[in-house]
Amino acid sequence: MAAIISIRDLKKSYDNGFEALKGVSLDIEKGEIIALLGPNGAGKTTLIGAVCGLVTISSGQALVGGFDVAKEPRRARRLIGLVPQELALDLFETVWNSVRFTRGLFGLPRDDSHIENVLKSLSLWDKKDNQCKELSGGMKRRVMIAKALSHNPEVLFLDEPTAGVDVNLRRDMWKVVGDLRNTGVTVILTTHYIEEAEEMADRVAVINKGSILLVEDKTQLMQSFGRKVLTLDLGAPLVTLPESLADYDLTRSEDGKQLSYAYDTREARTGITRLITDLAAEGIHVRDLDSTKSSLEDVFLDLVEEKA
């Protein structure tokens, strides 16, 4: 499928000389959900700003729907809905007017039924006549999303959409994003909640210090970083590790009732069988087993530390 967003060697130096983007290249396919993952100050917001026209590009190029955002900003921006990281609303205006205003800015004719649908999908319909200052933080964020959706964007940027949003609402929002994907909207989101990327994204781009470290299909990413931890519940507390087990990557819990064994699923032999045999030989009784996959969070931290 053709890329709806194509970023080529994008660089951004701020006025104070700080290089926030050091040559970013990224293709985003139509209809996918991609998560930009990176620590504070990685350059996520800067990257979004450069594509959306909030940040002037120092060099390189960004195309949206085939239109260069610097040369044909009008045509490129028509396709984009943006929900910025910071809440920014005219607090004295009503929800309805704010959303309608954005639609007008994008040059679209008034369409009350569309706005009604958007507000309903975000559970904001009963707040439509309230001034924005009368809303809670999470509601305000949803108003921001409603504004971005008011003009039927093909591409939606969500810069930390669920910051300050409670768990239930977060799930609602994931659902909204899922529904959007079903209608063919491309979603680019940044988040610090790894579970969010795991839950929603098709692909994950890890960015740190202005460079993209990796872009990969989420499931592949998690497989390729297939570290797992096997936890063994012991029948009796183990005071010291026997000599014969010293070669294994084992950690003993404080009370001695548990052993953790870290292994890599990508290796031909994980060593589990041998471990169990050796444990039995030592007369150590294993009551229960549990293995956990490392989360995207671990993957992410590994990456950022590795390449720092």
Added chain:
Amino acid sequence: MNWRAIGAIYRFEMTRFFRTIYQSILSPVLSTVLYFVVFGAAIGGRIDTVEGIAYGAFIVPGLVMLSVLQQSISNASFGIYFPKFTGTIFELFSAPVSFFEIVMGFVGAAATKSLFVAVLIIATSFVFVDLHIIHPIWAMVFLILTALSFSLLGFILGIWAKSFEQLNIVPMLVVTPLVFLGGAFYSAAMLPGIWQVVVKFNPVLYLISGFRWAFFDVADVPVTLSLAAITVFLALCLAVIGWIFKTGWRLKS
């Protein structure tokens, strides 16, 4: 041209105006009434007529101009400063809207508001003085040109300002003195020698003079000069706006 966007900005700004309609109108009207009482009644008791016009009526054009200048500048500067302050300005820059369209929306709304106030003040003055406007069309032309160009100035000010203090300081320190020294309450001919020359460097004098001419057919400077002055001023503001647009000064990082 994204007319719908211009309309959206214009409508949004006007809603804000009507939301606070009483504050928006009350203060200029009240201060005008005070000026009438103080200048018209108190001083007018001593100065009978200026250039053959009753003093109370003579000060009307100056009073209207004073309000139009203040209103235009504060409306437009606040209009663009506020989104900068709250951060909602991101929306204008990420929308398919050109800077020119943004200016049209904000400046159009600011000028409309100050024209609204101007008409109200003229209406109020009919209550206090016997008034007859000789060239109503020209009066309208002067009003509109002034409202537009000072709204542009206000817009520039709003982009320049980094704090609410800066936003207030220009109208207070620059505009009000210029209006007072621009013959709002007297004719330049009444000033002693050298001052008659000095005041000619005050651009606001040309505005008030032209506007007064439209009312009474008397002026400090030829009306064509007044027209030329306001046109030059308008062009200057447009040039600055154009430059801001090209460089993104104080707007984009």
